[in-house]
Amino acid sequence: MTALQTEPTLAGATQSVPPAKKKPRLVGTTAWYVVALFICAVMVVPLLWMITIGLKSRTAVFDIPPKLLPHEWTWSNFINGRRRSTSRNCC
Amino acid sequence: MNSVSFGGSTTKRRSRGGMSRNAGSDVKAAYLFIAPAVIGFLVFVGYPLIRSFYLALTKYNGLTDPVFVGLGNFRRLFTTDPAFWPALRATGYLVLLYVPLSLVLGLALAMFCNQRFAGVRIVRTLAYLPVVLPAVATITLWKFILDPQVGLLNTILDRLGLPTSLWLQGPSTSMPSVVMVMLWGVGGTMIIFLAALQAVPTELYEAARVDGAGPWSVFFRITLPMISPIVLLQVILQTTAALQTFNQPKILTNGGPGFSTKVLMLSIYENGFPTLGRIPQLGYASAQVWVLFIIIIAVIALTAKFSSLWTYSDSTSD
Numbered sequence: 377m378t379a380l381q382t383e384p385t386l387a388g389a390t391q392s393v394p395p396a397k398k399k400p401r402l403v404g405t406t407a408w409y410v411v412a413l414f415i416c417a418v419m420v421v422p423l424l425w426m427i428t429i430g431l432k433s434r435t436a437v438f439d440i441p442p443k444l445l446p447h448e449w450t451w452s453n454f455i456n457g458r459r460r461s462t463s464r465n466c467c
Numbered sequence: 468m469n470s471v472s473f474g475g476s477t478t479k480r481r482s483r484g485g486m487s488r489n490a491g492s493d494v495k496a497a498y499l500f501i502a503p504a505v506i507g508f509l510v511f512v513g514y515p516l517i518r519s520f521y522l523a524l525t526k527y528n529g530l531t532d533p534v535f536v537g538l539g540n541f542r543r544l545f546t547t548d549p550a551f552w553p554a555l556r557a558t559g560y561l562v563l564l565y566v567p568l569s570l571v572l573g574l575a576l577a578m579f580c581n582q583r584f585a586g587v588r589i590v591r592t593l594a595y596l597p598v599v600l601p602a603v604a605t606i607t608l609w610k611f612i613l614d615p616q617v618g619l620l621n622t623i624l625d626r627l628g629l630p631t632s633l634w635l636q637g638p639s640t641s642m643p644s645v646v647m648v649m650l651w652g653v654g655g656t657m658i659i660f661l662a663a664l665q666a667v668p669t670e671l672y673e674a675a676r677v678d679g680a681g682p683w684s685v686f687f688r689i690t691l692p693m694i695s696p697i698v699l700l701q702v703i704l705q706t707t708a709a710l711q712t713f714n715q716p717k718i719l720t721n722g723g724p725g726f727s728t729k730v731l732m733l734s735i736y737e738n739g740f741p742t743l744g745r746i747p748q749l750g751y752a753s754a755q756v757w758v759l760f761i762i763i764i765a766v767i768a769l770t771a772k773f774s775s776l777w778t779y780s781d782s783t784s785d
Contacts, residue, residue: 411579412590419593422651423600425619426608442617 430454519753527750540754551755553726554734557642561730562709564646569705570698573656578690580657581664591661595654606718609648610635613719635720641727645715656701663697664690695778703767710763731759 429437430453432446523540525533544551580591597605612619613634621631634644667690675685691698713732716722722729722737739752 405584408582408584409586412584412586415576415579415590416593419596419651419654422605422608422612422619423596425612426604429608429611437611438617442619442622 519756522750522753523757524754525750526748527753529747529749533750536750540751541758543751544754544758550726550729550734554729554731557726557729558710558712558731560642561646561712561728562706564643565649565709565712566702566705568646568650569653569656569709570701572650572653573701574660574698576653576657577660577664578686580661594657597652598655598658602714603718605651606648606715609651610719613644613648636724638724638727641720641724645719645728648715648719649709649712656705659697659701660694663694667693692779696780699770699774699778703770706766706770707763710759710766731755735759 428445431449431451432453433448433450436443436446436448436450522533524535524537526536526539527533576594580587580594611617613621615621615631615633615636618634620634624631632640635641671689671693672685675689680688711732712730713736716728716730716733717736720728722733735752735755738748738755741747
């Protein structure tokens with residue numbers, strides 16, 4: 377992990393070997409970060425969605441069209457979930 | 468075997484000589500040390516394996532004693548069971564869809580995360596995040612996201628003016644959707660490829676750069692051959708895992724619509740542990756397990772047999 381090895385130059389990603397031209401490097405870097413952002417979004421958005429669903433009331437979960445943020449923030453799901461999982465005769 | 472040699476033959480011979488000198492006196496101690504593992508294997512793997520083979524030849528409901536029926540279960544499986552061939556077809560479809568995509572995406576992600584740029588650690592961590600989360604929770608979440616009416620994905624597609632889909636509820640889109648959910652956990656494949664990429668000697672890349680090789684020829688002539696043993700490992704691991712897929716179809720679709728996502732494991736589970744009111748058919752389920760087992764062994768044996776055609780073996784590495 378620590379000793380990262382230099383890979384073949386891929387659009388301004390490596391520091392050790394700068395590409396010959398200046399201009400494509402800026403374009404390349406931008407494209408690079410767009411891809412990085414896309415990967416992050418694909419991985420993280422479902423998880424954020426899970427959290428916002430947890431903050432919605434039971435009916436608001438099935439709103440059409442669904443809203444990204446809950447209209448009323450409901451914390452009872454977390455409290456009830458915890459209580460139900462710790463009580464002895466659950467389910 | 469290969470023309471590339473790093474003078475490894477002499478080191479190999481020397482180390483082999485050392486091994487044989489000490490081997491005789493250490494044999495007893497070695498057996499003692501491996502005894503716990505071997506006993507554990509016999510009790511928890513060996514016995515259940517033999518027991519399930521016996522049960523495959525019987526009619527057994529889990530309560531009364533098993534009744535021996537010979538190959539009756541297998542005859543029923545291949546000739547009269549209407550669910551078996553669709554299950555096999557669904558399993559094959561899943562494997563053919565999932566394994567290549569998982570390898571290509573995993574390798575692409577690993578190559579991306581093997582570069583040096585600010586924030587690469589964040590991308591790596593986030594890409595691996597789905598793997599460490601509890602599977603049932605994330606799969607249930609995806610069931611919500613893929614819902615045609617209230618799901619997040621269709622909402623986003625609709626806002627962007629793109630066509631929406633029935634996802635899990637369409638007969639032809641259900642299996643690709645299941646595979647899509649499985650591919651969300653591609654970080655597991657990525658992390659192994661990342662380790663393989665970082666083990667490729669830097670000299671080779673430097674030499675290629677001196678020789679003026681472009682990025683594509685560097686990838687196909689250096690990177691890919693050097694990591695080919697790991698690619699083989701991944702092919703075997705992913706195929707085995709894909710043939711045994713259970714969580715995703717069970718939670719997302721429970722086999723539907725129709726038989727479109729009823730994979731072999733799901734059908735085995737339903738025969739062995741059916742819904743309340745139906746009699747468990749543990750003998751029949753065991754027979755199905757053995758058919759799946761033989762399929763997996765056959766696939767791995769074929770992969771391993773033809774692996775020497777496309778994997779690079781380094782004579783110094785063992």
